[in-house]
């Protein structure tokens with residue numbers, strides 16, 4: 001079979017043997033994610049047609065308004081993984097606490113927990129701009145057959161066994177890693193299959209795009225301000241180009257393909273920035289490193305940060321290796 005026509009299903013089967021643990025459980029998990037993603041994709045794409053936009057009336061644990069599609073995506077991913085009895089626990093950006101699945105039943109020997117940002121970039125839904133889903137997978141550390149505990153979710157990013165995102169964009173793509181490079185699959189909506197369209201994705205080592213919410217400039221730490229000025233300076237291949245969608249998944253995806261840096265620094269308004277370590281930063285950091293990129297909080301490798309709480313936020317700098325390295329230099333010089 002030529003690689004050009006390879007479907008995600010075929011790719012999963014062919015690569016299953018290369019996973020560290022070959023019970024097939026991780027393959028089934030990726031399978032259930034691709035299925036839920038198809039359902040959510042269908043809903044996202046008809047968002048402009050039906051009256052499902054607007055806040056659902058709830059606020060999530062971060063005190064933000066939830067839009068209906070956030071709730072829908074959250075339910076679909078949780079339902080799919082619960083019904084298929086594939087994981088032993090799920091933590092979601094939209095849930096206050098983690099969810100335990102059948103872990104007390106001795107017949108359920110599931111080893112994996114999933115952490116998920118069901119709909120990322122939700123403020124972009126009602127303006128027809130790309131949104132995404134981010135997921136992160138760990139092996140549980142507590143014994144199989146016992147209820148999952150907080151320690152199963154509060155693991156360092158370096159322990160991830162898989163991570164990925166779905167981007168609901170001009171086309172829908174599933175991009176993921178199991179620690180052996182990053183591969184991107186594009187959904188053919190007519191057939192409902194994903195095809196390997198972007199094998200072995202790599203961040204260019206240098207890039208010319210910087211992505212940051214510059215409206216917060218005056219609140220940024222000095223190192224970030226200095227790096228932004230460096231990006232704008234007329235010298236060599238600079239000034240760089242500024243691109244910021246406000247959907248982490250979309251900004252990351254573009255920067256991985258074209259070369260660039262994404263930054264959500266801390267600010268005088270938000271001492272740890274905005275993005276969540278477990279649902280957003282760690283999975284993106286794993287993907288970035290697997291694609292020859294880099295992710296840091298300015299001082300520490302993201303995947304080595306010890307998590308202390310489920311909804312923890314951290315400053316996030318991620319993208320082309322040399323650009324992230326340069327931003328770190330400015331951060332470290334400024335203290």
Ligand code: AHG
Pocket residue numbers: 093117119120121122123213246247248249274
């Ligand atoms: P979510 O929709 O899951 O809450 O995440 C939104 C995140 C991220 O996707 C995006 O890059 C960032 O928030 C944008 O924040 P600002 O509007 O503050 O720039």
Ligand code: MN
Pocket residue numbers: 117119120121248280
């Ligand atoms: Mn998000």
Ligand code: MN
Pocket residue numbers: 070093117118119120121122
């Ligand atoms: Mn979200």
